[in-house]
Amino acid sequence: MWPLWEVFIRSKQGLDHKHVGSLHAADAQMAIEAARDVYTRRMEGVSIWVVESKYIHASNPDDSAAFFDPANDKVYRHPTFYQVPDEIEHM
Amino acid sequence: MEVNPELLFQGKIDAEVKIEPRDWMPPAYRKTLIRQISQHAHSEIVGMLPEGNWITRAPSLRRKAALLAKVQDEAGHGLYLYAACETLGVDRETLLNELHSGKAKYSSIFNYPTLTWADMGAIGWLVDGAAIMNQVPLCRASYGPYARAMVRVCKEESFHQRQGYEIMMTLTKGTEAQKRMAQDALDRWWWPSLMMFGPSDTDSPNSAQSMKWKIKRFSNDELRQRFVDYTVPQAEFIGLRVPDADLRWNEERQHYDFGAIDWEEFQQVLSGNGPCNRERLQARVDAHEQGAWVREAATAYAQKHQRQTV
Numbered sequence A: 001m002w003p004l005w006e007v008f009i010r011s012k013q014g015l016d017h018k019h020v021g022s023l024h025a026a027d028a029q030m031a032i033e034a035a036r037d038v039y040t041r042r043m044e045g046v047s048i049w050v051v052e053s054k055y056i057h058a059s060n061p062d063d064s065a066a067f068f069d070p071a072n073d074k075v076y077r078h079p080t081f082y083q084v085p086d087e088i089e090h091m
Numbered sequence B: 001m002e003v004n005p006e007l008l009f010q011g012k013i014d015a016e017v018k019i020e021p022r023d024w025m026p027p028a029y030r031k032t033l034i035r036q037i038s039q040h041a042h043s044e045i046v047g048m049l050p051e052g053n054w055i056t057r058a059p060s061l062r063r064k065a066a067l068l069a070k071v072q073d074e075a076g077h078g079l080y081l082y083a084a085c086e087t088l089g090v091d092r093e094t095l096l097n098e099l100h101s102g103k104a105k106y107s108s109i110f111n112y113p114t115l116t117w118a119d120m121g122a123i124g125w126l127v128d129g130a131a132i133m134n135q136v137p138l139c140r141a142s143y144g145p146y147a148r149a150m151v152r153v154c155k156e157e158s159f160h161q162r163q164g165y166e167i168m169m170t171l172t173k174g175t176e177a178q179k180r181m182a183q184d185a186l187d188r189w190w191w192p193s194l195m196m197f198g199p200s201d202t203d204s205p206n207s208a209q210s211m212k213w214k215i216k217r218f219s220n221d222e223l224r225q226r227f228v229d230y231t232v233p234q235a236e237f238i239g240l241r242v243p244d245a246d247l248r249w250n251e252e253r254q255h256y257d258f259g260a261i262d263w264e265e266f267q268q269v270l271s272g273n274g275p276c277n278r279e280r281l282q283a284r285v286d287a288h289e290q291g292a293w294v295r296e297a298a299t300a301y302a303q304k305h306q307r308q309t310v
Helices: A028-039 A061-067 B005-014 B027-046 B048-055 B061-086 B092-100 B118-138 B144-172 B176-195 B207-212 B220-237 B263-273 B277-290 B292-309
Strands: A004-010 A017-024 A047-052 B248-250 B255-257
Touching: A004 A028, A017 A028, A017 B061, A017 B144, A028 A047, A028 B061, A028 B292, B027 B048, B027 B061, B027 B092, B027 B207, B027 B277, B048 B061, B048 B118, B048 B277, B061 B092, B061 B118, B061 B144, B092 B277, B118 B144, B118 B176, B118 B220, B144 B176, B176 B220, B176 B263, B220 B255, B263 B277, B277 B292
Parallel strands: none
Antiparallel strands: A004 A017, A004 A047, B248 B255
16 A cells, blocks of 8 residues: 655645645655645645655644643733733734 | 543543544544544445446536536545544555445445436435535534545535536426436435435434534434425425425424335345445446556556655
């Protein structure tokens, strides 16, 4: 069986490539052409990236509570944490 | 303190938090999803066969282009779904083997023959209509990859139903023979379409668990009723008669009452004794086996190309 590829599509100029799904293909060229046929039959994309799935490294969902914890208690990183009088505009 | 993972999981489901591939899930949830998504994928793939029968005989270029696009979409939908299924840890080869060996099921509707051009109309209108009714709630299924695949499928499928209805409408405005052809197609496809929603709630043992896991959002009978309520006026509008002597509007319920479904027929077709079961499966197996050289050639080409670039 051909390897699995993850497919990322830029839907229009100016936007990020976004993961849309995966497919099997013999090589990168075939993966791109298959991605065009499978994921962009209605002009859903202007650019395609494919990455062989085995090269994707991901954070572990079982650890996500601890892993993302450092950002959890830092409300002072958000603008609403700071008091500014109502009379002040453009801020 | 050790938290029960099963409770944690159900808590996420209840809070409408989607489950993603590497998240913990109960083995039975995984198994149910693999069964449901692969059956769904197989249905898309086998579903190409009854319509493939008419592509070369479509009555106009417009109809031919539409039918070809629809069948291509079905191939695409099968692939979205196989890919979603593979995120659960089952590989494509296993899934295909299960289909080809007859172990896996697919929607029983595709075991009926497509006898006339009007069947292309009836399939698009009724079969895709029923599929859409089933699939729209699946866009909110609790398993992320399945829900995302269904969003794509639903977006693409509404043209399928509309082109089918247009075919029926055109036939009903045609000659007497064309009208009869349209009525005959509705007569043959109506009941199998109602069966597409699956057994009645009282005979559907897995339904309650699937609802609790939010894989399913509505019961089989609810969706079937909605399909009847939507479709009967569509038939009336083009002057076709729904083949059910017991069909009537129930003012009190604000729904159509309809006749009893022949579940014996459903079970027969599901267990392999429908008019086309063997033909459909054989066509799939032949396509797979006769396509083996293409897969091998592509692999060989990729290897050769890789050696040259290294």
